[in-house]
Amino acid sequence: MFTLPKLPYDYAALEPTLSADTLHTHHDKHHKTYVEKTNELSQKAGLDGRPLEEVVREASRKGEKPLFNNAAQAWNHAFFWHCMTPKSAEPSGALKAAIERAFGSVDAFKDAFVEEGFSHFGSGWVWLVTGSEGLKVVSTHDADDTLVKDGLFPLLVCDLWEHAYYLDYKNDRKSFLKAWLDKVANFAFAEKQLAAADGQAEGFRYPSPGANDDGDRREPPGEGEQRPRA
Known part of the structure; x- marks a missing residue:
């Protein structure tokens, strides 16, 4: 089963741009629900245990809209958390x-x-x-x-x-x-x-089903990454 990845920073780390209240609601409620529904629907679709990237693509290919919506949202949110940092700097x-x-x-x-x-x-x-x-x-x-x-x-x-x-x-x-x-x-x-x-380099990849989460909140040097698909 997929787990809800912890944020790579504390809930208040992005203040004042984004409040701890927003991150608690967004991550702990919205993202959590997408992950839970993905686990439920992927099992019914016979995709239990597959990487989330494969679940998203298979759901799209087969036209399984509820599964696609929840799996894609689970992936998008995990990617989104890594797209933010309390140590933001201009592109270089x-x-x-x-x-x-x-x-x-x-x-x-x-x-x-x-x-x-x-x-x-x-x-x-x-x-x-x-x-x-x-x-x-x-x-x-x-x-x-x-x-x-x-x-x-x-x-x-x-x-x-x-x-x-x-x-x-x-x-x-x-x-x-x-x-x-x-x-x-x-x-x-x-x-x-x-x-x-x-x-x-290795690119972003959602944590594998059943992967342990040690709970550390830190700037990710590359955790959960994958090579791009061809």
Whole structure:
């Protein structure tokens, strides 16, 4: 069975950008429910014990919408926690160079990310991805994610569902996105993902079913990562 991964930092570590109350509600209630439903539905679908990435793709391929929604949301949230850090710093190195090639500047990238997320109608996710055309910003609706998007590899994501920000920002999604990028976005993690996309490192992977969680809260140097799929 899949377990709910613990946050890689304390609940209050992202304040004032995101409150401990928001993280408790988001992680302990919303994410926990997605994991529990995934365990229930994956067992019924005969996918119990398979990696979550495989469960998401199989559910999509077979059109099993309830399983896909819950499994994809479980994966998206686990990835999202790693996309934040209390030690946020501006993009550097290979990531900065790739951003500048694709968008012209880091500021232009941030503007594109905020605009894509703010303009997205309803619930979903806004992503920085890489692929054959280089880096770009895309958004997905509801539970949809990059695992089922051929040719796209995720570097960074921000949650656009209201439960991600409403306690702290009410309906002001744009202010949330701006603060998120400037204060807590984990560009070091995004750079590791970029290296994984190039086959130079291990990329993010959801903890295996039944994996032990030691409960440590720390900046992840690469825990739970995988090589990108071909």
